Amino acid sequence: MNFSSFNLHDDVLTGINSMGYNSPTPVQEQAIPLILDQKDMIACAQTGTGKTAAYLLPLIDKISHGNFDHTSTLILVPTRELAKQIDEQVEGFGYFASVSSIAIYGGNKGDDWDQQKRALTTGADIIIATPGRLLSHLAMGYVKLDQLNHLVLDEADKMLDMGFMDDLLKIINQLPKQRQTLLFSATMPRKIRDLAQQILKDPAEINLAVAKPAEGIDQRIYLTYDNQKLPLLEHLLRELDVQSMIIFTSRKSNVNQIVRSLLKIGFTAEGISSDMTQDEREKALQGFKNKQYQIVVATDILSRGIDIDSLSHVVNFDMPQDAEDYVHRVGRTARASSTGVAITFVNEKDMFRVQKVERLIEREVPKLPLPEDFGAAPAYDPTKRHDGGSHRQRSGNRPGAGGRDKQHRSKHHREGSKPRHADEGSKRPVKAANHTPRPRPEGGGDKAAVAGEGGGEKRRKRNNRNRNRGAAGQGPKEENQPAS
């Protein structure tokens, strides 16, 4: 199957080609026809499944060939980084279709407010926004939404988690009722179903089984107390051949501490958390993508949506909240090459999450013993659930009652994990091996932005429907597949 079977217009297909995409992912196969068909949709799909392109491509097609002369599409996302990334993808996919976009988010010093205001006033085709900043603009009254025909909620569960429910509803209430609404979420808790019921009409449902991490990924769990994590990390780093690594931690306060410790033992590293300025955040992310740093240490800010390829290692310094997040993070390795290492530190409070992960990926993750001299680790007890400080007791389940020691635990190594087909879980199409990034056409459009530099906001909106296709088959930019 390839993209030409979707009845997309040529200028969109050219954009797809220039981005190095070949064949649609499962979510794209399902979603694109539905979206072209003007259906509302609720999709359970996580990052890395090609979700972003699944909605961008049909929307770009409709925008480019529809009768809109200002903003027709609003995409709401939880983090600024995600807004920026999606904006860049629109730029790539929509270049030949002359679809304009603007990322609307806060946190930037300087003149970006005026720039955003201009784009909102003249009506960029697609607005990609975090809720807070968009609401500020909406309050000023110059945002033209009367032609708003498509609304996308991306990472909807994350947005609700972050307390955006009220903001979302405030925004949605200002949109025309007659519209197509698409909701994407990695998990489908009750709250999401309720929201969907409120804002979607007779939605089609897509449920994508979680893409299990490829067989080539070496997944390991270490059971540790919190105070053992940093020494353990340093110890492991001395043994690993790190090309590029992301370390996820659930606490901002850990970020600097970990970075310092990495620098101390000779790695190049940067942190990313909301404690940093937006400028610093973007520099750190860009520097990592450019291989300027070997390691980036991030909070949950990067837990969803951000597309970074070809990691050699992922470390979950803290166990992720959702099993889906674990799968997504781990899946970031072993993409460029066929091998990758994913290491997760699990403390005594997070053990119950291990089973959730193992159920989701349908295999057991080896629990490795701590190195010599590290002292005793907490005993593995997946039934032990941190109960948020209530006094509820579980009968007969005292911590450590099983008396397993670390030697015992290491025995889990790969035993009992189900054999799987070699290609299972790696159904994503792979970027064309011979795809070479092509330079952006000079003057081929006013969307010219410095490729991959933090100055994406320099982009001006493009409202000109008379496209200039004389750009001699030049692709808009380098991008990896699959994106989400």
Add this chain to the structure above:
DNA sequence: AAAAAAT
């Protein structure tokens, strides 16, 4: 329970 997000 912490994180992110408007100023």
